[in-house]
Amino acid sequence: MERYYGWEPFQHTLGGKIRMAGIGLHSGQPVNMTIRPAHPSSGIVFWRKDKQMAIPALMDRVVDTTLATTIGEQGAVISTTEHLLAALAGLGVDNAQIELEGAELPIMDGSAWPFVHLLRKIGLRRQKSFKKIIKITDEITIQDGDRSIRILPYEGFRITCEIDFDHAAISKQCYSAEITTDRFITEISRARTFGFLEEVEHLQQNGKALGGSLANAVVVDRLGILNAEGLRFEDEFVRHKVLDLIGDFSLLGFPLMGHVIASRPGHQLHLKAMQEIARRPECWQLVRLHRAGEAGILERSIRPFFLPVSALAGHQSCSA
Numbered sequence: 001m002e003r004y005y006g007w008e009p010f011q012h013t014l015g016g017k018i019r020m021a022g023i024g025l026h027s028g029q030p031v032n033m034t035i036r037p038a039h040p041s042s043g044i045v046f047w048r049k050d051k052q053m054a055i056p057a058l059m060d061r062v063v064d065t066t067l068a069t070t071i072g073e074q075g076a077v078i079s080t081t082e083h084l085l086a087a088l089a090g091l092g093v094d095n096a097q098i099e100l101e102g103a104e105l106p107i108m109d110g111s112a113w114p115f116v117h118l119l120r121k122i123g124l125r126r127q128k129s130f131k132k133i134i135k136i137t138d139e140i141t142i143q144d145g146d147r148s149i150r151i152l153p154y155e156g157f158r159i160t161c162e163i164d165f166d167h168a169a170i171s172k173q174c175y176s177a178e179i180t181t182d183r184f185i186t187e188i189s190r191a192r193t194f195g196f197l198e199e200v201e202h203l204q205q206n207g208k209a210l211g212g213s214l215a216n217a218v219v220v221d222r223l224g225i226l227n228a229e230g231l232r233f234e235d236e237f238v239r240h241k242v243l244d245l246i247g248d249f250s251l252l253g254f255p256l257m258g259h260v261i262a263s264r265p266g267h268q269l270h271l272k273a274m275q276e277i278a279r280r281p282e283c284w285q286l287v288r289l290h291r292a293g294e295a296g297i298l299e300r301s302i303r304p305f306f307l308p309v310s311a312l313a314g315h316q317s318c319s320a
């Protein structure tokens with residue numbers, strides 16, 4: 001039976017340290033990143049080495065959702081967090097510390113694959129603490145014009161996503177599947193981000209997307225896809241939207257047990273959906289798994305979105 005990444009009873013961190021180098025999508029500047037193992041229950045925490053500032057990967061730290069998800073703490077920001085966060089969530093990493101010297105993650109090939117590849121190579125280490133998950137018990141819906149997200153009770157983690165672009169190369173696409181680790185790796189993690197040529201040119205004139213190229217995005221114009229190698233999947237666009245959703249939803253701080261049905265979603269809508277979950281504690285429970293795949297009620301909290309102060313303990317090793 002395929003295993004869902006969130007359904008391991010115990011928390012996991014990395015088996016070792018990973019170093020990566022790339023360029024920032026918007027700055028176009030070289031960026032180095034180190035991902036380290038972290039203590040149980042510390043969560044995913046970014047560390048801006050240049051500013052000596054820790055930024056937990058949690059929804060209440062989101063400061064901007066235009067083009068990418070940016071989190072921040074006291075003026076220090078980290079942008080384009082979603083693809084790495086998707087890789088960590090997809091493989092079931094609960095605790096990790098991500099060290100950066102700038103404000104942006106490396107874009108790599110525009111997908112989560114380079115992160116997934118290195119995380120699998122270094123392997124995961126099981127930790128002694130139990131994992132907690134958010135189990136949806138009642139429907140939660142948010143609507144924003146013609147965009148919407150519904151989250152239904154479901155014994156697993158399922159995503160149904162549909163997009164509808166007024167563009168021949170994309171138009172309507174729908175993806176619906178139970179998100180297991182295997183499926184995340186093979187069907188989702190390699191889907192690249194995409195952009196429209198006119199928009200990319202406009203962004204670059206305004207000093208954004210300076211690192212954007214056909215090496216790290218699928219670029220579409222009126223006639224079709226500009227990338228010579230073509231698409232990695234026929235429906236790569238909607239699969240990338242699923243990737244973004246997985247990455248953004250990890251900002252809840254716990255894996256989600258439920259069926260997320262998203263229509264024309266984006267980073268802003270993801271944040272609104274998470275805020276609605278936080279506002280509706282009667283619609284979910286924080287639970288612990290007794291055995292893989294079997295949820296049992298551990299506790300219920302109305303304020304689960306703030307990590308304890310001990311979550312920051314891991315940063316001492318960075319500043320030392």
Ligand SMILES: [Zn+2]
Nearest residue numbers: 082193240244
């Ligand atoms: Zn993306």
